[in-house]
Amino acid sequence: MSMLRFMTAGESHGPCLTAILEGLPAGLKIDVEAINRDLARRQQGYGRGGRMKIETDKVEIVSGVRFGETLGGPVTLRVINKDFANWTDRMAVFGQPAGAKVTAARPGHADLTGVKKYNRQDVRDILERSSARETTMRVAVGAVCKEFLHALGIQVVSQVTNIGGVEVDPSNVNRHLLGQETSSELNCFDEAAEVKMKEKIDEAKKAGDTLGGIFEVTVRGLPAGLGSHIQWDRRLDAKIAGAMMSIQAIKGVEIGAGFQCAVLPGSQIHDEVFLDEEGEVFRKTNRAGGLEGGMTNGEEVVVKAAMKPIPTLMTPLRSIDIESREAVLACKERSDTCAVSAASVVGEAMMAFVMAEAICDKFGSDAMVDVKASLEAYKKRIGKDW
């Protein structure tokens, strides 16, 4: 069992969302404002729906931290759903069902299979938990993991590279700025592309349609040797892919050159290895995306994820009513038109968790001071002295 783990709880329109993160070392300084900054980043984004005007996500830490430092016990995080005030009758824990049932299943959402599998008669019983509102807690957990990584000199950043087919021009992307504070509403570092992306979102919204896209997550400052080639379930690339695919609506994950690897010959894919004057290994390219043999190789880890378009369409698709079993148009709930930039912040969070887990597995997770000492000793050993 992994030493670091987390679980989330809560319904989209219930009173609050909760996460328990267990396995972080004691002595990690926690900055609540850094967590709230990431929560705010997840909420922003051109193309998001009315719900984001209601919520102002702020974290409460209710266990595991004392006087600003972790104690080594489970860290419990909580975010209030402000919208619950409008749902108290429909989301009551006890009492009689209130409000109209949702019966017109949305293609692309968990609705139809969910009601069958869990034997429910109201799609709301399914959508409350399948909703990506849950990703609020992943971002809170990820922000704590980022603080752990920052203390070890590791950074996790992201950018949106494609929305509905509008792609960034890599030569316009200032990679040096990538991950720093940006005024971009779409977490995009190519201003010209962002203008076109917004136009595309406006067009989709006008047509009652929705859009997906691609985001890229980069991790800097990692030591080589996280993960392992020894066993299938210790390969870090597998853990990263699983973590990204666990995000609602993510349908594809690419590590480094990814699908290009199927097309180009080995001479154009594998990254040649050199020694610098100090005797340290370096590569001039990073098509492996920082992972070889299921292990980090010391380069930046670069992972892309593809998000499908939002399933709730204001010009609804054909579907069936789960009660009458008749052909109907899918239900129209208040919804986002495009949430790729929000998903990119969730992607950072999941990546931060996977990397924090890999660090704890390799360097221990009791006391921060021991983790740091162990990492430094290891870095020294693999630097020139191997």
Ligand SMILES: Cc1cc2nc3c(=O)[nH]c(=O)nc-3n(C[C@H](O)[C@H](O)[C@H](O)COP(=O)(O)O)c2cc1C
């Ligand atoms: C940040 C974010 C926001 C989302 N917003 C919506 C939304 O407003 N309406 C909707 O129907 N789906 C939304 N989705 C997508 C659904 O949650 C997702 O498609 C659904 O849970 C089904 O899961 P699957 O797409 O992984 O199969 C959102 C996803 C993310 C990551």
Ligand SMILES: C=C(O[C@@H]1CC(C(=O)O)=C[C@@H](OP(=O)(O)O)[C@H]1O)C(=O)O
């Ligand atoms: C609430 C969030 O996203 C929600 C994800 C979501 C879905 O079906 O996944 C549906 C919408 O919820 P609502 O019906 O309340 O408008 C989104 O707003 C959030 O990201 O915080």
